[in-house]
Amino acid sequence: MQDRRRDVRHRVIYGGVLAYNDRFSTMDCVVRNFTASGAKIALPANAILPDRLALAIRRKNQEYAARIVWRSEREIGLEFIDDTNSRIVSLAKWRHRRPSRD
Numbered sequence: 001m002q003d004r005r006r007d008v009r010h011r012v013i014y015g016g017v018l019a020y021n022d023r024f025s026t027m028d029c030v031v032r033n034f035t036a037s038g039a040k041i042a043l044p045a046n047a048i049l050p051d052r053l054a055l056a057i058r059r060k061n062q063e064y065a066a067r068i069v070w071r072s073e074r075e076i077g078l079e080f081i082d083d084t085n086s087r088i089v090s091l092a093k094w095r096h097r098r099p100s101r102d
Contacts (some may be wrong), residue, residue, distance in 0.1 A: 007035035020053040031057060039078045045074055
């Protein structure tokens, strides 16, 4: 079987956090493999996630805007996307935001 990945895949076990719903929802996950353009993520069974989300990996001190490109019962494949036009905000910026004054 031919590997269609653009980048070399690195098998890893990183703790990660998926953030979505304007960062009001998060889910812990395990990053199982990682490339410069995406990652394979292990999740609890039947996790319900939107198509676009953010992945934070503390060990790498990085955050990635991503879209889900495939799903199975306990895993998803992510493709990292250019987040300049995304509504996804880095976790660091989100933590330091000023509270709204309604």
